[in-house]
Amino acid sequence: MSDTVDYIVVGAGSAGCVMANRLSASGKHAVCLLEAGPKDSYPWIHIPIGYGKTMFHKVVNWGYYTDPDPNMLDRRIYWPRGRTLGGSSAINGLIYIRGQQRDYDAWAAAGNPGWSWDDCLPYFRKLENNDLGPGPTRGTEGPLNATSIKTPHPLVQGLIAAAESLGIPHVDDFNTGDQEGVGYYQLTTRNGRRCSTAVAYLRPAQRRPNLRVETDAHAMAVLFEGTRACGVRYRQHGQVRTVRARREVVLCAGALQSPQLLQLSGVGPAALLRQFGIGIVRDLPGVGENLQDHLQIRLIYETARPITTNDQLRTLSGRARIGLEWLLFRSGPLAVGINQGGLFCRVDPASRTPDTQFHFATLSADMAGGKVHPFSGCTYSVCQLRPSSRGHVRLRSADPFEAPSMQPNYLSTELDQRMTVAAVKYARKVASTPPLAGMMKREFRPGPDVRTDDEILHFCREYGATIFHPSGTARMGPASDPMAVVDERLRVHGVTGLRVVDCSIMPTLVSGNTNVPVVMLAERAADFILQDLRQDIRQTQQVAA
Structure with missing residues (x-):
């Protein structure tokens, strides 16, 4: 050509x-x-x-880092x-x-x-x-x-039942325009x-x-x-x-x-x-x-029973089983990915539509894509859907091969701070609601010592990360x-x-x-x-x- x-x-x-x-x-x-x-x-x-x-991955991922964010304890x-x-x-x-x-x-x-x-x-x-x-x-x-998750997981079933008891409707389709509900996500997978x-x-x-x-x-x-x-x-x-x-x-x-x-x-x-x-x-x-970006706050819980993906990945026999399940049937954890359960809710009484999203994972790690914890764990990841904080992307030099300056300015507004704290509180409320409450052994992060709004906000600044939506x-x-x-x-x-x-x-x-x-x-x-x-x-x- x-x-x-x-x-x-x-x-x-x-x-x-x-x-x-x-x-x-x-x-x-x-x-x-x-x-x-x-x-x-x-x-x-x-x-x-x-x-x-x-x-x-060093080849298929740009692997960028933001500038130090003053609102996130100067973390990159x-x-x-x-x-x-x-x-x-x-x-x-x-x-x-x-x-x-x-x-x-x-x-x-x-x-x-x-x-x-x-x-x-x-x-x-x-x-x-x-x-x-x-x-x-x-x-x-x-x-x-748009592929539905066919095999139910007991933890996601518990999430659905707990949210329903809090007044959140169970839905199969989050994409009709109103979005409010709890259920399994659909995925961009094929066979x-x-x-x-x-x-x-x-x-x-x-x-x-x-x-x-x-x-x-x-x-x-x-x-x-x-x-x-x-x-x-x-x-x-x-x-x-x-x-x-x-x-x-x-x-x-x-x-x-x-x-x-x-x-x-x-x-x-x-x-x-x-x-x-x-x-x-x-x-x-x-x-x-x-x-603009969605800031992800990950609450991690140890579960009362060894029913998590952590448990399957921790042993050679467990990894072999899920590998065979994918090879033979194109099913199991390898076919689903990380997050299975979804929840869109309102944590601010003034919101007319959902203002917070949950990504509920049947595994736990310190960060997305990180090594799973050595215990049976799950993750309640929450994010404010419509942040008001604004950042920028600007050249560092005229060199096209140098990454630009990226400053997200997360949590730089009072609204975002208040909404993010409310989302963490709501995640804890869901985790403490039956039947999910009976499936949780302990809150690993942020942990029981983090209680006040100021302590929760500090936790969000210390551990918050992108959910990949700049x-x-x-x-x-x-x-x-x-x-x-x-x-x-x-x-x-x-x-x-x-x-x-x-x-x-x-x-x-x-x-x-x-x-x-x-x-x-x-x-x-x-x-x-x-x-x-x-x-x-x-x-x-x-x-x-």
């Missing part, structure tokens, strides 16, 4: 694989997909519980991000969640027409193959599987294997002659002719190369690297760009600002908003031929896991691009006539 194509997609992650598939589907348009990491050939990527093996928080075909969808926790109707209605109300829940729902249905069957909010013909966007979208497209996939290709800058994006410079196998775009460049590098790449390319806050001697293509002060750093908004980066069709303000399609465009973080919302964004963006192309062709024909 020529070094000039119609569309360049930067980043083969949750959004990029979707874009590559949809833009190349007609066979009419030449598409080049650039991925900084390798092919997704590492076997543990494809085994759901392999999440623990990829969490600190580990931020894993996928670096392979499939991106973070190849290393994430597999949870299939859309968010709430109010999330998308708020986007539309903030000056982004066409982004309400009713506007997005057809795309959510289009992307999914849901084993719960068709329904008003569900689809069954899409590429991405006991991970269904990343590389599997769901890229594999079926890779044999197309009009699609070129370049791995180990680290984008260095978007190239411009005036204010029109015309190509991308990247490094591959030690050589600097260039690919040019006849029509558009689409950044799908994620909420950390898309703003970094914009800034490196001269699109961003003018003062920051001048600091590093970068020529200004467009002064957009919002690039890299508005960073977003908002190239936010969508009207041109009248000085901090908006893209318009409602995801075109970068003030330049042409350039869009951003990933978590960074979210004006506000969705209420839950971000993978499925990003797939929806990409489905919509592909339609925008193809609609705009048809409109351009019609206008050209009219002028010619």
